[in-house]
Amino acid sequence: MKTLYGSIPDEIESLVAGQGLPKYRAVQLLDWIYKKNVLAWDEIRNLPKEMIQKLSGEIRLTALEPGEEKKAVAGGPTKFLFKTADGHFLESVLISRQDSSDDESEEAVVRGGRETVCVSTQLGCKIQCAFCASGQGKFTRNLTAGEIVEQVARIGRVTGKKITNVVFMGMGEPLDNFDATLRAVHILIEPWGFAFGARRVTVSTSGITPKILEFVKAVDGRVRLSVSLHSSIDEVRSSLVPINRRYPLKDLVSALRKINQDLKRDITFEYTLIADLNDSEEEVEGISIIAKPLRAKINVIPYNPIAEFPHKAPTPEAAERFCEQLKRRGLHVTLRQTVGRDIDAACGQLRLDRARRTA
Ligand code: SF4
Structure with a gap:
């Protein structure tokens, strides 16, 4: 129904x-x-x-049932687990920040002044990034647009907080669930829907190049686009984000140039920093070559280790140093805290734990 x-x-x-x-x-x-x-x-x-x-x-009113809620240390993110009508679990995160600045920039979204819900778009994920718990679990199905937007409604209701921002960065690759993601975005930003300011909605992708262009055109470039870079070297990126073999950096970057130059849209890169893997001088140089002409912002996120990918998180000093090197090259960089290290909040991890517990 x-x-x-x-x-x-x-x-x-x-x-x-x-x-x-x-x-x-x-x-x-x-x-x-x-x-x-x-x-x-x-x-x-x-x-x-x-x-x-x-x-x-x-018609049914809702598509989800409440599951568990898991809070990190005071002031940290809260994870929510929801159950679908066909008995699967999906997760969402609420990130609350104190800063009440009116700054609409991506940094401000991360830095503060808002209640940001991070939504999932799929049950599992076919992209299978090496460092991501969602990628390790089995792909079950796409979420419907209703299941996506209901995560926002439920978290607002459960917490009593006014949700100010939505990021499509939870479980799943939003552009691999293109139609439902597009519909969900419209429901979130249209005046008859949730009526979020379009710049308060961010869609993140691992880099499905042809879908990126299609998506930006379909939303008329109104919502923010965030691309998971993770390495500026094809070989390394392919080992982290396997879809890079199909859509290598050259194609990805040329699509992003088109978006930036022809459509005048900003790009943000997400960069998961992993000790001794993608933190070299060569990467700093490569990121600079990719990001500078795009005037792209870079969010550096220290790796949150999972058992399936036994690499180390960088030390806080190493992460700072990496960011400083990028800044010295004139790049706009933000060092983000890993969301919810204390609550197993690496993308997909809570659901994976749950699946293991119930297996
Ligand atoms: S990081 Fe995102 S795209 Fe990659 S496997 Fe995880 S959920 Fe999928």
Whole structure:
């Protein structure tokens, strides 16, 4: 059965028209789900009971059930585990920051002043990045747009916090679930939906080059694009992000140049820094060659070790040094804290643990 979460105005209008109800009822329903984030039919107050009864026989309101919540140290991120209607688990993270700056930059999203939900887009991930727990687990299926946006609604409701930003950086490769990601983005940014400012929504990709161009055009470049770089050397990048064999750096960078020059859109690179693997002088030089012409920002994230990829995190001093070297080359760099080292919050890790516990 379809769900109201994930539906767009045309679909809800057809639904209410099918019940012989006036069009304005569709507007009310949209408001209840995407603005008030109701999670049960009886929370909807201004619609006739008979209408609710008929609707609930035709469509489900929600697609997820609450799972566990795991909080890191004070001020750290909180992880949420949700259960899908077909019995799978997916995870989302809430990152709360104190800074109340109005700065809309990507750094500010990371640095503070906001409540950022990191959503998952797939159950598992086919990309299989070497350092990522999601990539080690089995790929089960794509999430629906409803399952994606409902993560935002549920976390807002459970915590009572006003969610200010959404990043597509959880489990899964958003552009490998293209249609649902695109629909979810529209629901998040359109005035009839959650109405987030488009610059408060970031979609992150491992680098599916043709899909990047298609996506940027489809959203008219409105939302932020973040690309997982992780190495400036093809051989190293292919060992970390296997899709690099299919879409090597040369193709990726030329697509990003097109986006930056023709469409005038900013790019952010994510760089997971792994001790003795991608922290060399050669990498610093290579990153500079790639990022400088794009005027791209670089988020350096110290590796959060997982059992399946036995490499070390850089020391805090080494991570600082790496960032300083990039900055000296005129690059815009932010050293980010690993999200939730204390709560096994490397991408996909909580779900993997759960799968192991229930296996
Ligand atoms: S890092 Fe992202 S793209 Fe890579 S395996 Fe993990 S979830 Fe997939």
